[in-house]
Amino acid sequence: MTAQAHSLPALSTGTDYAALAARFRPIFQRIAAGALDRELGRQLPHEPIQWLKTAGFGAVRVPVEHGGAGASLPQLLQLLIELAEADSNLPQALRAHFAFVEDRLNAHASSAQDVWFKRFVDGELVGNAWTEVGSVKIGDVITRVSRQGDQWVVNGTKYYSTGSLFSDWIDLFARRDDTGADVIAAVRTRQPGIQQTDDWDGFGQRTTGSGTSTFTNAVVEAENIIDFATRFKYQTAFYQLVLLAVISGSGRAAVRDFVHETQQRKRIFSHGNAPAVSQDPQIQQVIGKASAQVYAAEAATLRAGDASQRAYLARFGADESAEREANIAAELESAQAQVAAIELVLRATSDLFNTLGASGTSTAKQLDRHWRNARTAASHNPVIYKERIVGDWEINGTEPPTVWQIGGGIKQQ
Template sequence: MTVPAVPPSESAAPTFDLEPDARVIGSDAEAIAIARELAAEFAPGAAARDRERRLPAAELDRFSKSGLWGVTVPKAHGGAGVSTVTLTEVIKLISAADPSIGQIPQNHLAALDAIRFAASDAQKELWFGRVLRGYRLGNAFSEAKSRHVGAFETTLTPDGEGYLVNGDKFYATGALFAHYHHIGAIGPDGKVYLAIVPRGAPGLTIIDNWSSFGQRTTASGNVLLRNVRVGPEGVIPAYLGGERPSSNGSVSQIIQAAVDAGIARGTIDDTIAFVRRHTRPWIDSGQEHGYEDVFSIAQIGDLKIRLHAAEALLEEAGLAVDRIIAEPTDEGVAAAAVAVAEAKVLTTEIAILATNKLHELAGTRSTLGEYNLDRHWRNARTHTLHDPVRWKYFHVGNHVLNGVAPPRHAWS
């Protein structure tokens, strides 16, 4: 595959607007219309950004200032409170244009759901207000060296009127572009909290050392925390989302599924465009044009059907999540987790299938570096490694067969 050797930097930080002034979106329809407009802007530069590993700071400013990063803020706090169905459509549209840009707000949006559910009224006013003005939250949650993805070694320790955070984070998607960082940390009670600190806080170091062959411009590198001070206004009892019925896990997961659906949609669109413009017919087909090849036609049809099936399950999952946001119950949370798991299975499968089929149907010319179409497979293969679908099959089957609800955490 064509992956230019552009080494990540451990010192360079992207320049972006530190005092944003975002639009406040008022409706679901407005959110989708703006997402379509932005997708059309982002798509033409996606191949070059991937090839050069050019971090999309300007695009993210445009994205968050559009108001789309604040669309899930509840109406009671001045936001649009859009449906999860609308949110997934927004993420799909952006991810079809550039899935690195589409992935970056995932943790920001998941944090907003945790704030909605677990924060105090004063904290909601503070953080929702900042987000509506255009400030971005950056992920400092997962760790590379802990026993498993849900085990944290980062600590939150009381110190005077506030707290100190210490630990090392990896997979910190979007941290380089963030105004604030939400850190997953273990408190003195052994429970998980979010600790939100400002960009540039003493003891906070962000290292752009993300070297994956896919999703190359998410800047998902390290965050180092050495006695980083956080005030009580920034400490959110995130563990409540697991102890009580909540949408926290399903919201986190459905956004990941929407990114994969967007990758599939963008790939299929590029496959069709390439076959129409460039692909020659096979010698045995008896046709004048590649797009007249009966086997190519049938396989394009198969891809579209599978994409539509995945998108239909994603919409059903969004409706299930909206139900538990409105009225969280144990039964509803389990049903939503199962629905999201089913959608995650199909969006993963169509993303991988579509990105494989692109080169098979488009032909050898499609592998040339000038097109950089292999980025679709690299992005799909990288992003679908989030939250492995082999466990989604298990949780769906265990619920159907044995009545066992999926576990409540951010990866289920």
């Protein structure tokens, strides 16, 4: 079936990347300068987030006609990789924001999104609250949106609320009490009914502002209750792409730091191959291989980003069949990139320790954070399932799932 053609609104099809990146690279450098201290002291990056807000980073995907930069999705990913090299916690903290922006970009195909675009351009950020806490069964949603007097309210508790501590809004997944429909409630963060806690205890990505969010009669405006069925179709691909940017940036940071340590190292081993570590061909080989592995991971991420950009553009076309195919391709390519990039970066961030002696494990240097951060980001969406999904498509043509949940399973007797 072909949808009725309509006049196209402003789209984000790309801009001059060199000029776009030049706006933010001085900020990335400032962020990188404080990354080690934030890691050592587990200091949340409130100030760096503010720098990015002020500079308009959260609006790079907003169309130029609405005050944004009009960046393509691959250009956004390239920026996130550069930001992740500076501090991989920050792009993950902004993951939910850019997903909500992407959803509003897609919604613009059927209804004007001027209000949200203006909020993004004004620097407002969106956090995340999707994952249920407790013994929720798979497919169920405990967090509820209900009518209370003349207003709508949200009640429930969420974990993995990444980025919400820095946000002005929260993209919250819930269920309506009246209809039983799943919805997105865009909730204003600064209100008495929301309690946020930085209780994320993972060994990596420790300053992403994640943790528990509790909603007790938190008010949500009726116009900000969005039917989940209208959510943009390549959303799982998009969420994975941001994680791949985090992983690729972690790999770039590891190569950068180990190169620096190698250049500065004075001590050598008697059974080494040169009077200076920097001249040792085996050390050069380790660095060279890691650099190539990270390069390939980044390239895979950006190529998969092209597929999601095509899905975004297809949303504004007049061919439903072509849009469906584009969404399938976006999901499959993000999964293929995930399988490849994770293995490459985890191998690189581990093997790089072969360039140094035991001093490379010093907690003061925190060189292990690059592996820990990549490993943590790689654990969000189990890669083993993506390997199977890609294989099932290749062999049987089985379409990949575009929405999935986590929850309690059925106990076997």
